[in-house]
Amino acid sequence: DTAVSQTPKYLVTQMGNDKSIKCEQNLGHDTMYWYKQDSKKFLKIMFSYNNKELIINETVPNRFSPKSPDKAHLNLHINSLELGDSAVYFCASSQGLASREQYFGPGTRLTVT
Amino acid sequence: AQKVTQAQTEISVVEKEDVTLDCVYETRDTTYYLFWYKQPPSGELVFLIRRNSFDEQNEISGRYSWNFQKSTSSFNFTITASQVVDSAVYFCALSEEKAGGGNKLTFGTGTQLKVEL
Numbered sequence: 001d002t003a004v005s006q007t008p009k010y011l012v013t014q015m016g017n018d019k020s021i022k023c024e025q026n027l028g029h030d031t032m033y034w035y036k037q038d039s040k041k042f043l044k045i046m047f048s049y050n051n052k053e054l055i056i057n058e059t060v061p062n063r064f065s066p067k068s069p070d071k072a073h074l075n076l077h078i079n080s081l082e083l084g085d086s087a088v089y090f091c092a093s094s095q096g097l098a099s100r101e102q103y104f105g106p107g108t109r110l111t112v113t
Numbered sequence: 114a115q116k117v118t119q120a121q122t123e124i125s126v127v128e129k130e131d132v133t134l135d136c137v138y139e140t141r142d143t144t145y146y147l148f149w150y151k152q153p154p155s156g157e158l159v160f161l162i163r164r165n166s167f168d169e170q171n172e173i174s175g176r177y178s179w180n181f182q183k184s185t186s187s188f189n190f191t192i193t194a195s196q197v198v199d200s201a202v203y204f205c206a207l208s209e210e211k212a213g214g215g216n217k218l219t220f221g222t223g224t225q226l227k228v229e230l
Contacts, residue, residue, distance in 0.1 A: 104158035
């Protein structure tokens, strides 16, 4: 009964490949997010969706494309992976659009070789 | 632009010592929210507290306490009688509400707390 789950937990792939990370939440929240944590542990928001609608899109390369099939899922697809994409990617969810606490998934460690 | 500064990169204490983690923020919003998250060695991010800008009351939860002072733009976190299990990276975060909706967390760089026996 994990609240926010992500798959896979680890992802090792070569430069140039395309990969996806899936996220699901069972908290009944309607807002979901993707964050990137770099090797220095700096966390930065990438995207946010509310009821399947994109509401936050930070300066992220076009190679990153989020998709929300329903409000409980937010997937992240990355094309043409680069070495600099290596990081831990966290999915999170919260209720509504106001500044409520966000609950994070366990993270996906992506390593690009 | 919003900014969160956690000047302490790493703190080491001996078990049972009290420790305070500093957080200083910058924002032009009059309504904002502050958060603390814990990231233990296992890697997950655990929500600890949320505080809005209109509520300056300090809060205590067990061994944890938070001191919010708007006058100094600080939201400090104190752990009393620290334990080895408190060893983690602690993040302070600030939320801005963007036009059109959205809740974007701006994180500080984190403070690595090591509690030793």
